[in-house]
Amino acid sequence: MHHLTTPQILALANKVVSVEDSENLLCANLSGQLRYANISACDKLGYSLSDMLDKCIADYSPNYTDAFWSQHCERTIANGSDQVYTYHQNCKGKRYPVVITSVPHTVDETSEQLICSTVKDAQDSLRYKRMLETVGVSSRTGSFDYNLTDQSILVSDNLLAIMGTDNPESLKPSVIVDRLGREEVSRWNAEMIHFITGYHRMDEQFLMRVAGDQQATIRVVIWSVMEQGKVSSLVGQYEVVDEERKERMVSLEENQRRHIIKALRYTNGRVTGPNGAGKLLDINGKTLFARMKKLRINREDYAQR
Known part of the structure; x- marks a missing residue:
């Protein structure tokens, strides 16, 4: 199977340019073989373009069974678009929820039917x-x-x-x-x-x-x-x-999130410096900022009311 040519990729891009937030773009044929992925999509999944073009849908979207993909293709072609929620898995095995919006596109020179999907983080949905x-x-x-x-x-x-x-x-x-x-x-x-x-x-x-x-x-x-x-x-x-104490348990991640928020409230929102939460928690300021981002800790969470 030949790679898409530059004119064919440009025609494909023009097809999906009207789709909102088309940052991550993945295009596959009806059998699920990937035919194109833009740089952003490759970076998100952690593969090079050549690696991506050797993959099928199931390689980076484990929940996509053949039946699920077939039904998605049918709805996309019949209705002009389709939207589904699923999970993607990057090269390190990390899964994350995504919302996929797909439109059909036919390669004029070869009449190959493609399903072109823009991918967004479902946690923002x-x-x-x-x-x-x-x-x-x-x-x-x-x-x-x-x-x-x-x-x-x-x-x-x-x-x-x-x-x-x-x-x-x-x-x-x-x-x-x-x-x-x-x-x-x-x-x-x-x-x-x-x-x-x-x-x-x-x-x-x-x-x-x-x-x-x-x-x-x-x-x-x-x-x-x-x-x-x-x-x-x-x-x-x-x-x-907890049967003995009837307490509600939370995950370690949620417990860590609450602990950081408590420290930030104690330091009036200061993260770095001698009076910052980083000093209080005995953690580097840059590391704490990264941890806050991962745990989705925003100013509203620790601002004193």
């Missing part, structure tokens, strides 16, 4: 932010948003940490039963049937396998989202319950 808002900051555990139409799932970092996995697919309601004890499965399945038949809200506790193959009591709260009289998605949260 309204759907992801709403998912996180389902749990209060002071008691945040782990949350998820499962779309029944396209079978896509978004999972908070806290929930991945609690369950000890980097694969969001393993946390879909139909799969997570593998973490339940035998006596709990029938109760879980009965609750799932209620969701299928209409609006339902579940607030139950289950004994479940979590990180480190430990057994823990998990409070599961899930509710239906209705659209046009049908259940379109399930939104919910998982909370680890």
Whole structure:
């Protein structure tokens, strides 16, 4: 298969130039073979262009099954565009949620049908932010948003940490039963049937396998989202319950985030210097800034009210 020529790439670029924020661009044919990736997309995934052109969709998007990709292609061609949520995986194995907007494009000289996708960080999307808002900051555990139409799932970092996995697919309601004890499965399945038949809200506790193959009591709260009289998605949260003290547990990352915020409030927001949070936490100022960025700590989080 020959690489796309410069004129063909320019024609492709003109096709997607109207798509908003087309920073990361990936184009594949109907079999999922990558045919083009711009520099930004290569940098994000950590591969060179030549490496990318040897890859298929499943190489950097593990959740894209053949059926999922085929359905996405069909909708894109039939409707002129399609949008899906999934996860990408970079060269180091790190997964991150993305929202993909695709348009069809035919290479004139060869009549090859391409699906051209612009990729954005799903953590900046309204759907992801709403998912996180389902749990209060002071008691945040782990949350998820499962779309029944396209079978896509978004999972908070806290929930991945609690369950000890980097694969969001393993946390879909139909799969997570593998973490339940035998006596709990029938109760879980009965609750799932209620969701299928209409609006339902579940607030139950289950004994479940979590990180480190430990057994823990998990409070599961899930509710239906209705659209046009049908259940379109399930939104919910998982909370680890300490049976002895009945305390709400948080991930190590969330605990670290709270500790840094507490230090910043103590230093009135100063990060560096002899009176800064870096000194208080015994950490280099530049390292602390990087950690704050990773943990999404903003001024609003530590500003004194």
